[in-house]
Amino acid sequence: MKIGVLVKQVPDTETKIRIAADATDIVRDGIKYVVNPYDEFAVEQALKVKEQVGGDSSVTVVALGPPRVAEALRTALAMGADRALHLKDEAFEGGDTMTTARALAAALRLEAFDLVFAGKMAIDDNASAVPGAVAVLLDLPNVNLIHAFTLAADQRSANVRRRVDGGEEVVSCTLPALFTCEKGLNEPRYASLTGIMKAKKKPIEEKTAADLGLAADTVGKAGAGAQLVRLLPLPERGACKFIDGDAQQQARTLVQLLRNEAKII
Amino acid sequence: MPKKIVVVGEQRDGVLRKTSLEVLGAGRKLAAGGGVLEAALVGEGADAAAGELAAHGVAVQQVNGAAGAEAVSAALAWLVSEQGYEIVLLADTSMAKDVAPALATRLNAALMTDVVQMDLGADGSLRVVHPIFTGKVNAEFAVQGRSIQVLTLRPHTVAPAAPDGTTGAITKHSWTASVPPRAVVQEFVQSAAGRVELAEADIVVSGGRSLKSEENFALIEGLATALGGAVGASRAAVDAGYQPHSRQVGQTGKVVNPSLYIACGISGAIQHLVGMRTSKVIVAVNKDPSAPIFQNADYGIVGDLFEVVPMLTEEIKKLLGKE
Numbered sequence A: 001m002k003i004g005v006l007v008k009q010v011p012d013t014e015t016k017i018r019i020a021a022d023a024t025d026i027v028r029d030g031i032k033y034v035v036n037p038y039d040e041f042a043v044e045q046a047l048k049v050k051e052q053v054g055g056d057s058s059v060t061v062v063a064l065g066p067p068r069v070a071e072a073l074r075t076a077l078a079m080g081a082d083r084a085l086h087l088k089d090e091a092f093e094g095g096d097t098m099t100t101a102r103a104l105a106a107a108l109r110l111e112a113f114d115l116v117f118a119g120k121m122a123i124d125d126n127a128s129a130v131p132g133a134v135a136v137l138l139d140l141p142n143v144n145l146i147h148a149f150t151l152a153a154d155q156r157s158a159n160v161r162r163r164v165d166g167g168e169e170v171v172s173c174t175l176p177a178l179f180t181c182e183k184g185l186n187e188p189r190y191a192s193l194t195g196i197m198k199a200k201k202k203p204i205e206e207k208t209a210a211d212l213g214l215a216a217d218t219v220g221k222a223g224a225g226a227q228l229v230r231l232l233p234l235p236e237r238g239a240c241k242f243i244d245g246d247a248q249q250q251a252r253t254l255v256q257l258l259r260n261e262a263k264i265i
Numbered sequence B: 001m002p003k004k005i006v007v008v009g010e011q012r013d014g015v016l017r018k019t020s021l022e023v024l025g026a027g028r029k030l031a032a033g034g035g036v037l038e039a040a041l042v043g044e045g046a047d048a049a050a051g052e053l054a055a056h057g058v059a060v061q062q063v064n065g066a067a068g069a070e071a072v073s074a075a076l077a078w079l080v081s082e083q084g085y086e087i088v089l090l091a092d093t094s095m096a097k098d099v100a101p102a103l104a105t106r107l108n109a110a111l112m113t114d115v116v117q118m119d120l121g122a123d124g125s126l127r128v129v130h131p132i133f134t135g136k137v138n139a140e141f142a143v144q145g146r147s148i149q150v151l152t153l154r155p156h157t158v159a160p161a162a163p164d165g166t167t168g169a170i171t172k173h174s175w176t177a178s179v180p181p182r183a184v185v186q187e188f189v190q191s192a193a194g195r196v197e198l199a200e201a202d203i204v205v206s207g208g209r210s211l212k213s214e215e216n217f218a219l220i221e222g223l224a225t226a227l228g229g230a231v232g233a234s235r236a237a238v239d240a241g242y243q244p245h246s247r248q249v250g251q252t253g254k255v256v257n258p259s260l261y262i263a264c265g266i267s268g269a270i271q272h273l274v275g276m277r278t279s280k281v282i283v284a285v286n287k288d289p290s291a292p293i294f295q296n297a298d299y300g301i302v303g304d305l306f307e308v309v310p311m312l313t314e315e316i317k318k319l320l321g322k323e
């Protein structure tokens, strides 16, 4: 079984986000980059399926981004992925979710994967949009937000569970298909020392827009329908109004304030 | 440049979701000044919801015959092309997360998800604000360069539209999927009846590690019920097993945006704050006056939640019970 995983490199969740002077980016100095946490679930699930199916199954991790993104691919290789594709081209910069999806889809199309896993959301752009677009471009069915995955015995479909507004769904989906992963799906493994050593010898193939047959005006900033104008600080909240008295007085005063001042209840 | 705008409604069990009326409210603003605003509903059993949308003064295009996200996005793409809509608005719900990216791709449209503010310039330029880095900063985007724009609106950012005294026409279409569905819902387990959904709730009452047990969360439940709100929890409370992950608010849980958020015994770690700090009014109950949550609250009670919360529940019951 050929399994593909979309892996994005993002600033660590602990990063202090500060707006840069020109307000078109965050301050990038000293940022530690990691594999997007939801993509770790995706890598782990791919490895689990590979281990379950065995044979000549393989896991290919795919990332689009600047040179530093190779580190994220190396991390996924160290976890156990077999090979990596790095979509690396200055022309990709400044793109939006749609240009990113188009480039990723062009790369995946060359491989004819049986299964593709992605994260539910990138924790930097918070779009939750790329995988759904990739699925349409590849004409794959797509089930989002899965927190349980079971491959059918004949390996031609999968049963998944996901939480949606109002409840939980059990979905069966024919393969090939694309799934996005939610927390709870699995516990991503740590790379072992031997994993890290082995990863150094595994291939990372680089692809440019031209390699993927993508015209320059369809990728990156040139092709993006959504262009970042500027970053804005969050609106400030006024000072907290502390409420005095014993518990009963506090409760009474608060309810009054919520009714008469905030007019919220 | 006036635009032709469509609001995609969503129904559950035949009832129009409140978020659909919010999107209609946002659509009205964009359509002010000569734009055309209509609504669309896709899927079976949507007659009542279509009626409700029409009662808000918009023409409704109702498309029957599509079930499942894949078919819904295909049917919507057909409708948008057929009707020549230029801006497509959806509420950022789990349905929209399935449908909007697919729809935008099928239409070769520009897409912005989870939008909290949208403005249409007189020249037809669309500017939107979308929180990034899990709500740590806002980003303004120009959505341009495509003939169609698809936007999903975060719940609770715009007041729901009220009826305007006119009734729109309902046009029915039928649509047949060209391929059988490949992803099929086998089973749907509804959340407990009467429970208000966290992401949709207008009021959220959350508890933290300090609740000390699952049983003690009954205090939080009690206040939430009295207010007609939903229960949330910090990660520490979820990790300790007091509440399910589906109720976790924050970076690795849900982002909520209610009118009122009451944090009980929650310290206010940044990972929690990013999940709730856009709430309109924030109340914090914490025994530590230096807890960071107070820096992000409008009203603060320094005290023991085990004393304060039951009193609050009583006061709320007195107030709301009288009406």
Ligand SMILES: Cc1cc2nc3c(=O)[nH]c(=O)nc-3n(C[C@H](O)[C@H](O)[C@H](O)COP(=O)(O)OP(=O)(O)OC[C@H]3O[C@@H](n4cnc5c(N)ncnc54)[C@H](O)[C@@H]3O)c2cc1C
Binding pocket: A013, B207, B208, B209, B210, B233, B234, B235, B236, B237, B248, B249, B250, B251, B252, B253, B254, B264, B265, B266, B267, B268, B269, B270, B271, B272, B275, B285, B286, B287, B288, B291, B303, B304, B305, B306
């Ligand atoms: C990668 C990552 C992701 C995370 N994601 C999330 C997330 O999604 N959501 C989230 O919430 N956290 C998240 N966290 C955890 C976060 O950093 C905090 O640890 C967590 O929010 C703390 O929960 P708490 O406020 O309940 O507990 P604590 O920090 O232990 O605070 C308890 C508070 O209760 C007060 N208190 C104690 N007893 C009482 C009483 N009787 N009456 C009144 N007040 C009392 C104390 O003064 C204290 O302020 C994440 C952390 C990391 C590293």
Ligand SMILES: Nc1ncnc2c1ncn2[C@@H]1O[C@H](COP(=O)(O)O)[C@@H](O)[C@H]1O
Binding pocket: A006, A007, A008, A009, A036, A038, A039, A042, A062, A063, A064, A065, A097, A100, A104, A117, A118, A119, A120, A121, A122, A123, A125, A126, A127, A128, A129, A130, A131
């Ligand atoms: N540049 C990228 N490279 C590889 N995968 C990506 C990239 N951007 C997004 N993805 C995938 O799409 C998921 C959702 O991202 P987003 O739509 O940006 O929130 C991520 O979790 C990744 O799996």
